[in-house]
Amino acid sequence: VSDTHAPAHGQAAWPLDAQFGAASPAKLAMWFFLLSDLLTFVGLLLGYGILRAAGGPWRHAGEPALNLPFTLLLTGVLIVSSVTMLVARDAAVSGKFASATRWLLVTAGGGVLFLVGQYAEWFGLGSPGLIAEGLRLGHSAYASSFYAITGFHGLHVAAGVIYLLITVARNSAGRATAGDVELVGLFWHFVDLVWNLVFTFLYLFPGVA
Amino acid sequence: MEPARYLVMLAVLLAFSGAEYGATLLSVAPPTMRAVLVLLVAAQTAYFVLVSMHLKDETRALRRVAALPLLLGALYALVLVTESTWRHL
Numbered sequence A: 001v002s003d004t005h006a007p008a009h010g011q012a013a014w015p016l017d018a019q020f021g022a023a024s025p026a027k028l029a030m031w032f033f034l035l036s037d038l039l040t041f042v043g044l045l046l047g048y049g050i051l052r053a054a055g056g057p058w059r060h061a062g063e064p065a066l067n068l069p070f071t072l073l074l075t076g077v078l079i080v081s082s083v084t085m086l087v088a089r090d091a092a093v094s095g096k097f098a099s100a101t102r103w104l105l106v107t108a109g110g111g112v113l114f115l116v117g118q119y120a121e122w123f124g125l126g127s128p129g130l131i132a133e134g135l136r137l138g139h140s141a142y143a144s145s146f147y148a149i150t151g152f153h154g155l156h157v158a159a160g161v162i163y164l165l166i167t168v169a170r171n172s173a174g175r176a177t178a179g180d181v182e183l184v185g186l187f188w189h190f191v192d193l194v195w196n197l198v199f200t201f202l203y204l205f206p207g208v209a
Numbered sequence B: 001m002e003p004a005r006y007l008v009m010l011a012v013l014l015a016f017s018g019a020e021y022g023a024t025l026l027s028v029a030p031p032t033m034r035a036v037l038v039l040l041v042a043a044q045t046a047y048f049v050l051v052s053m054h055l056k057d058e059t060r061a062l063r064r065v066a067a068l069p070l071l072l073g074a075l076y077a078l079v080l081v082t083e084s085t086w087r088h089l
Helices: A025-053 A068-093 A097-123 A141-172 A178-208 B003-025 B030-052 B060-087
Strands: none
Touching: A025 A141, A025 A178, A025 B060, A068 A097, A068 A178, A068 B003, A068 B030, A097 A141, A097 A178, A141 A178, A178 B003, A178 B030, B003 B030, B030 B060
């Protein structure tokens, strides 16, 4: 096969595939992983939806309402980090790896900020968190679905931050390729995409019930 | 990509989330509100996948592979909205 796609920085050149074009096997694997992971989130949200549609009071007496403006702010942080991830990806594709490293660090910083915000929401930071205010895991479907879904997503953010920092380290050592930066970008955008679904269905839907 | 393009993407994504939050402040019937929220988040998800994740630049086969689970998610939302609307009739 003479027509090949050569990813930046000396990685193996793969022949153009009849179905998937220039997408590398690693990129395809990431897409399949993300799609299967998406179905896990859909399953969690579906369980939440079934519980919520079952009728009866969703939020019991003594359970706090969710802080929507604060969560909107956290959503904004993730969206900004998604755009900085794009800048990092484009810099890597252009061969500007020092710039890519900087933007990857900014992206990881956004993830850390989000996690701190989620910690503050759950446990409190300066003011009481949801747990102290009476939203206890296992006490109601509202509390359990909230902690299960936001906790599972929080694990993804933490994993994404670790993945970003590993890519930064490999990039600094000159061992990361543009394809590697693109892969971590796909994962990070996915984390942001899922959060937007969580924000809408878990936070905003109860507000209109 | 030019810096202006990044700002446009940022503005679009933030506008979707802002619009969803703003929609919950309006006094409209819950079924209508839910439909509006689902439409907004579906549009935002499509924008994310096609533009941020560059799926629009991939081959048709990969786009189809990626679209299937997303459509299942959309179907789930449609079922919930329909069921909610039916209960409130």
